[in-house]
Amino acid sequence: MKIDRKPWRIAVLLIAFFGVAGFSAFMFQFREAPVVESLPDSPFAATWLVRTPDTDRVTAHLIIQSGEADRTGPPGLMHYVEHLAWMNAIGSESRPEGRDTNAWAASLATGYWLSGDRSDLAELISTLTRVLDPIDLPRDFMEEERDILLREYDLRLAGRIDARVARALRREIYAPNPHARPVLGTRPGIAAFEPEDAVALHAQTHRRENAVLVVIGDIPARDLRAALPDLPAITAAPLPPPPFVLGPAGETRLRLREPDADAHMVWRRIVALEEPQQMDLLGARLALLRDILDTSLPGGLAGPLRFESFITRAFDIELWPLDERHVEIRFTAWPDEGVSLERMRRAFEEAFEATARAGIPEETFARVRERFEHFWPDWSDEGEVADWMAGHVIDAVSARGAPLDVERIRALDRELDLTAINSLLGSYLRGGRTVVAFVGKQGDPG
């Protein structure tokens, strides 16, 4: 008997050993090489590494924590700066195939990225950080780029009803905050840009102390450290984003004439919270609330507006945080045949207020909460976790916030309870600023 059992014992011991070894290796990997890591003594305002497994590709982002909302004067100049800085550093030269790049401008930040093989990491970072170098382009080239901006303006706005509507609403709902400024500028404003003004704004904003480097790839921290420029560490505190102040309470109605538009309504409201909430937690709670409101379950809006009555033939709803104290909701809806935009607005407000007053029923919350696992990555999938965290780091840095690590992100899920969700929903009843736009042939087709 003793002898007979021995192979099983050996097998069990082997399995136990390899299991423990594997688990230890797994834990060791996370302990020694976290998915998200901030490198100390960075030559930029910060340097973040997001470790993605099993890829030869590496992408480096340089995010300037300054955007349109930090400016005064004619809007859109920072977008012009972005074009020129990218051309100055990257865009005007031929690159090897497989090395991709682009740039973007937004309200709170301006970003540049360059990707390639991980063996070229040092060269990628060196090339990318040239966007901080003084702009040295021929004046006629910079003037031509101003014309390119006008072409981009036409591309993004001339043929896009939704973009024009969003722009008009942004101006109203965010006033008097600088967040209301249009990132692309205006057509006459762009035409009047002087290259010298862009060069000066670049020199003022594109500085190491304003720049955050984010590197995404399967590389160890020591390799990234070795690839960084040999410059003194930045010690200055990062520039905080411009504070958001709730505009005049009440409702503004817009009638936007779009002759080719399928008539619809866009309804937006911003409210202040009684207590601040951490941004990522707030974002997750609002995403869950959005999913609930989107359903035809009791407490959702699809029941009263789409299925029990024919009010809206289609709608889209989004909720998101502006900062730790302010949240926004946007409801876009297309009316059913014979329903005016005004009637649709009333029906929506009645349904929304009814559910906000009553709160989300427990059964509805439980069902949608169960589905909400898709909001997070599959925590057992290392690659999916890394991709999700890369997006989180880019988003957080672009919003001038601090990224969380994996464990803190995972912990957020435990705080998505019904009380918190209903509290958030109820906050939308507390006044705030509302802008309602009717879009259609006559501005008010209803």
Place this chain on the structure above:
Amino acid sequence: MIRRLAILLAMLTALAGCRNDGPAATAETSPAGHAYRLLFLPGNEDVSIHVAWPTDRAYRAGVNPAAPHVGVDLILAGGAEGYPAGETGERFADLDAEASLYVAVADHVIGELTAKKANLDEAIVIANAHLRAPGLDQAWFERIRGGFAKTVAESQAQPLNAGFAALRWAVLGDQPLRAALSLDEPGVIESLTAADVKAWHKEVITARPEAIVVAGALDARAAGAAVDALLAGLPATGREMARAAQADWTPRRILLHRPEADTATLSFVGPLPPTRAPGEIEDLILVGALGGGDQSVLFKAVRTELRASYGFGAGLANYTRELRVLALSGQVVPERLADVERAVRKAYAGFRAEGPGGDLAARKAPLLEAFRQLPEFVIDVANAELQGRLDGYNPGRALALPEELEAVDADSLAQRLREGWPSADDLIVIAVSPDADALPGACVITAPEQAADCP
């Protein structure tokens, strides 16, 4: 002891075998006689079933071409026997399942059902009810028809789309296929009746699909049962497809005058061989090199050098599975339309003659990564296999794409450009501009249908 050691070794070998078993493709037949392809994807928690029903309605006169578009939405949203509208979406969400039904150019209606393996049976029961006995309720029909009409009208008003509508007039003339693709005959959507949709449903959604693919970690026995359950109760009817359409690719230069347009758009369009013929992978590499980013030939010609546009791209599209097109397109400043036309034509001619050049391995890299990852995405890999099946490829094309890509070399790219791609002078040019004189010598029209008469 020896026997137990043997059992232990067998278990460990089996476990090792499980780890090494990769995706595999086989041709199968279900117990009810449905031929299908099984993509066995070990370890994948989801199962996706894709079905392609053939149709030739787009080629026929006397049938309303809006019926398939309204029909698929009505089946998905309007409820079914035992499933009131609004309930299915919530139940599917609980099951972590999703379904779609769409018109795939002119030749097929494609249905896709995806669910966790454990929830597949219930998802199939619900999907079968919607395919077999959709509500087709009059009120829901009118709601979806009205919404579809408004969406189409908004889309048709966009200058770029108006240009492509004119192009279809030039290439297809007054054939039913053109009307089906453009949906611009006056009142065509408004005149659609619920009876039209019922007739379409009866004719197309049958137990005689052209192709079926099941993808997931399930064996042929389970997959066959799933296929039979999904198609149970559908009529076992079918019809011979008559898909005759003539395309006139005579090169022409056409300008659609839109005085109210804020800017101009310029497109070059020409025919490509269908995807059932070799060369599809070469096309993907070539179209990226020609117009896929700031290092592409067209971007350099129009933005970097001519400085006349924000960008100029290239793409592939299908009118039908047989009529495939290459389109080069961009938004340009009206006063430089003629300059851009010359620059694009010259750049394209050079590209066709000399090929993409550069590091081919680097050009392949993003495609290779996407192809290698394909088996991890159950919907995408099933869709790729379904398209391969419709193009006549053997089972497993979706899994063999990395090898297909590997076989592409500079010679095959050059041959593809030489033999498959149209010459620069054979492209049709279509511009939409607020300035009628922006393209000297072009056939100037004021409405898309006038393009049919352009010489």
